[in-house]
Amino acid sequence: MKSYIKGAVLAVVVGMVPALALKAGDNPPPQTDLDFRNTVTGDPLDLTVGPKEGRDTPAVKEFFKTGVDPYIEVKNCLPKAQTLFLEACSGCHGEVGEGKIGPGLNDNYWTYPKNKTDKGIFETIYGGARSQMGPHSDLPLDEIMLIISWVRHLYTGPVEDADWLTDEQKKTFKDYDAEHPVTLKESGECKIPGQ
Numbered sequence: 001m002k003s004y005i006k007g008a009v010l011a012v013v014v015g016m017v018p019a020l021a022l023k024a025g026d027n028p029p030p031q032t033d034l035d036f037r038n039t040v041t042g043d044p045l046d047l048t049v050g051p052k053e054g055r056d057t058p059a060v061k062e063f064f065k066t067g068v069d070p071y072i073e074v075k076n077c078l079p080k081a082q083t084l085f086l087e088a089c090s091g092c093h094g095e096v097g098e099g100k101i102g103p104g105l106n107d108n109y110w111t112y113p114k115n116k117t118d119k120g121i122f123e124t125i126y127g128g129a130r131s132q133m134g135p136h137s138d139l140p141l142d143e144i145m146l147i148i149s150w151v152r153h154l155y156t157g158p159v160e161d162a163d164w165l166t167d168e169q170k171k172t173f174k175d176y177d178a179e180h181p182v183t184l185k186e187s188g189e190c191k192i193p194g195q
């Protein structure tokens with residue numbers, strides 16, 4: 001009897017986990033006027049799926065207002081961004097985004113040209129694309145923002161094609177040195193400008 005109850009409780013708890021993690025409607029994202037669409041189908045993205053954590057950080061709020069990722073080239077955030085990319089993306093896209101099972105992310109060729117914008121690449125990461133590029137809506141939104149900043153940091157193509165950089169950022173941006181990849185260390189608090 002006892003073990004039957006335990007089993008039943010376990011079944012309920014286990015059964016609840018996926019529902020908790022990915023139930024639509026539970027975790028509304030910050031207010032936005034932007035129209036987020038699936039990269040392949042063009043259908044609206046349901047931004048309410050995914051974990052509650054990291055949904056209303058200053059970076060996410062700003063991104064949902066402007067469509068611009070405020071972590072781009074914020075030096076103190078890059079170490080965390082690199083770690084997240086290595087955990088979630090490098091297995092398919094390569095350690096430095098050079099391409100493996102998935103295409104290279106560090107050059108100026110994009111299967112989907114909208115990935116040159118932060119909003120576009122967010123839509124691809126969050127909603128997925130074809131074949132093995134599944135949706136990454138299970139990641140906290142703040143982590144997606146960080147990962148995008150690392151993908152941008154890995155860029156080795158002509159700087160004039162880096163549409164995601166401001167003119168000011170283009171002046172100082174340096175190609176990522178894939179021959180000598182570095183593991184960055186935190187040197188200060190990760191904060192976006194103006195935070």
Ligand code: HEC
Binds near residue numbers: 104131151
């Ligand atoms: C299981 C393998 C796999 C993982 C993990 C993966 N991707 Fe992909 N990714 C792919 C494949 C395959 C494609 C090509 C899909 C297509 O063309 O529709 C792709 C396409 C892309 C594209 C579009 C590139 C272009 O040229 O337009 C981007 C951007 C991207 N992935 C980013 C990421 C990021 C960031 C992560 C980590 C959060 C990630 N991917 C994780 C396999 C993967």
